[in-house]
Every structure is written in structure tokens, then in C-alpha cells.
Amino acid sequence: MSKPRKSVARQTRRDDRARVRNDSKLIASADRSIPAQPTAARKEPAVPKTPGQKRYDAGFKSSDIVFGLGPAGTGKTWFAIQRAAEALKAKTIKKIYVTRPAIEVGEGMGFLPGELDEKFAPYLIPVKEAFVEALGAGFYEYCLKAGIIEPVPLAFIRGRTLKDAWVIADEMQNATKAEFKAFLTRIGENAKFVINGDVTQTDEKIGRNSGLMDAVDRIGNHSQVTVVTFTRAEIVRSGLCQDIVEAYEEGFGRF
Template identity: 60%
Template sequence: MSPKSSKSAARQERRSVKTRARNDEPLLRLVQETDAIRREPVKAREGLVKPLNDAQRAYDAAMRSSDIVFGIGPAGTGKTWLSIMRAAEAYKAKLITKIVLTRPAVEAGETLGFLPGELDEKFEPYIRPVRDALEEAFGSTHLEYLLKKGAIEARPLAYLRGSTIKDAWLIADEMQNATVTQFKMLLSRVGEGAKFIINGDPDQCDLKGGSGLLDAVSRLQSIDEVGTVRFTRADIVRSGLCQKVVAAYESPSDFRYNADNDENNLEGVKRFINAGSES
């Protein structure tokens, strides 16, 4: 390529870059504004945290009286949120020195190895729902301080091996995705002054093999220090629509709507889910 052609190509590339920058400017501005909104500090909630229904009251009582608590049931029942609030209260009252957060690194068949970044960055998507509740409990600024201090620690389940958890609350979420072997490892980490809150929904298991959640409940049910609370879709507090969605997925998979079975007064959401599923 001649020098003139080279210079011409360079000028054309610079023009293209400028044009793309101008065209992308609205999108970049939107992204920046969205990031600014996301970084808006959250203030800690004020006032007492009260259970919203009988299942949450039973769960709350179990957390106060038992050292290991299983919260079993569908999404939206407030298991994670309420356990985070009670752990925060225990920390603020200086009853514990640390809050440990964990969950299996399994989400719909993916593992930590498929995500970019260092361990903290890889684990961030798995603790995001818990982090939101922690921000509500402590406020964004104080939460960042506690994370840097190590008073609140997030660890993948596998990285708890060899540890002893003491003078702390451990909240293990999405535990339907833990195996029997992983449960044995986790439950044997409990030390003096520790409380383990283990939440999960057996109907949302992403493991190819069997889940260890109900196995653990069965093995430990006769131990006095262990409590189990079961939630149903009637206990969902997230929203009425969330309750309907869960109900739809709990329906028989071979259900099909037709005019003849309308005598059962089936809910509209079930008819909508199954509309057009047959040719």
C-alpha cells in the first residue's frame, strides 16, 4: 500500500470512529445515568422487622431457638430477606462477630469457572440477592465498610471446607443445589456460638443428580438444636403475580386447556400458560 493510500485509510478510520462515537453517545449517556442510579446509596431501614404471616412467624421463632434452621419452600416467601434481617440484628447487638454468606456455585448448569474475573468477581452474581437485603439492613456505606473489614464474608460453598464457623451466623441460600456430600461438609463446619440458616426450594433444583437438601432435613430432624419450617405458595409475599406463577409451574405438566374442562373454573393464568401448546 502506498503512503498516500495509507494516510487516506487512516483518515477514513478516524472519521468512522468519530461517527460511531456520535451515534453511540445517547446509549453511553443512558448507561452512565443507569450506573449512577444503581450506585445511589441505600439507607438502612428503620423500625422493627416483623414477620408477615404464620410461616414467617414460625421461621422467626425457629431462628431464635435453634442453632440450625432449614427454610424449605418456593421463591418469594421471604426466607432470605428475614434471615438477613435477623442476622443483622444479631451483629448490631454484638451477639456475633461475623455474618457468612454462601451458596452452591451452580446456577442452571453453569459453574464459577465459566465466569470472568477473580474469585470475588465470579461469586458476585451468586450473592447479589443477599447483598440487596444486606444493603437494606445496614445501608450501602456501612455495608461496604463491613465487607472490607471482613465482618461480612461471602464464600462459595466449596471454599468452606476445612473451616470452623463460630460466633457467627451462616446463611446458606439456594441449597437445593447442594449435594449430600456438600451438606455433610457444610453442617460439620458448625462451631461454638454459630447459627446456620439453610434455605432452599427442592422444586428448583438445577443438579443432574439428587439434591442433598431434603436428605439433610431427614437426617437431622431428631436433633433438638435443629428446626425446620416449610413454606407453601400461600406464604409468598413477593407479589400476587409471583404466587400465580409458582402455582402455574406446580400444575401437572400435561395439563391442556379446552372448553370442556372449564367447569373446574380454572384460573386464567393457567389457560394463558397453556394457550397454543397444541396444534
């Protein structure tokens, strides 16, 4: 009786892998079907819009490691990308790395088709608009192809020295304590690490093993580290986004 069960399990795994491949093809096809529009780069430096963004910006100027903690929609990633792009255009750095924990890929990156850069391409989707706004569509695409902007899974940073670069790490509430240690010890000369996360969005698989607040507790008081906590009142994405965040944090019957 064990053989039929094994056969069913094998078929289920095959179906799951096929579904992931098909979904990836559909996403790629949809992306290609949208005609590319020429987008010019931002000409003026980005201006902080909230008290949190002002503290964040001050941290970029004074610290090598900046933590941005708080809810979605507060502009943590967008503002970090604008400043990183400005540093790149000013030639004070040579690269921009974008990373985040791989836990968000439900099936694991091994099931996604293509080479490593293709597997990690979906991680660029949330940040593409911010890069295009900062650099222009053409220069952004050039930077990707030339490896000047490099998306890299958090797990693949181990063993590397990241220097002359900005490193923007998102969704870091889903990085474990061990991953944080491996990540933070990669910092080299003339490198700035921007670490963003929202502890209320920690994945269930990580739970108490989340390394975000553990890292803040360990190094948050260092002279070269700035910790900025954004509030719900600083959500700039939209008023509705702010209401939704409050509804989920405060419980039912909010409205």
C-alpha cells in the first residue's frame, strides 16, 4: 500500500513545481506585454517628507549601518534607494546591492527556473519603480546588466566582503539571528548597510528566531549605527494604507 502513496506524493510535487514554473512564465509574459516607457531620472535630490525620514536621512550621513523599523508605506525602501542612487551618480560608491531573506519564496529558490539572477529577479519588482525614478529607465537597465545594481539572496552574501557600496536589505524581520550575524560581518570599507523591517510582519516560520530586534539590541548603541523607528502616522503611501495597517494592528471593529 505504500507504493501508491509514494506515487501520489511524487505527482503532487511534480504538479507544484510545474505550477511555480507556469506562474513565473505568466509573470514574465505579462511584464513583456507592457510597452516600456522612457523615464527620465530624478534631477533634484529626494526631500524627507516625515520626521522619521529626516532622522533616517541624518543616519545615512552619520552612520555606516542604519536600521529602519516600522510599518509598510513609510517610505523606508524608497528613500534609501533615492539616496543610494544619488551616491552612485556622485561616484562615491561603485555598487548597490539589494537583498532580502529567501523565506518569501514559498517553494524555495531551487524550484524557480533559470540562473541565480533570474531566480532572484522577482525580488527587484518592489524596488524597480524607485530605482527607475532615481536613475531613469535606461540607466537602471544598464546598471542591472553591468552588475552595478546587484540583487543577491541573503544566503549568498556569506563569505563576501561588501565595500564601496550601499546595501539595502528589506524584509529583515524574516532573517534569522544566524543570518544577521553572517550578513553584518560582511561590511567592508566605504559601505553603508540599510536594514529595513517590520517586526509585526515576521513570518510564522521564523517566529522568535527573528534576528532583527536581536541585532538592534546588540549593536544599536554603537557610534556608527543609527536606529530609526517609523510610526503609523508617517505612512506616506496613502491614507487608506495607513487605515489598513491600523485595522490589522488594533484588531476587529476598527471602523
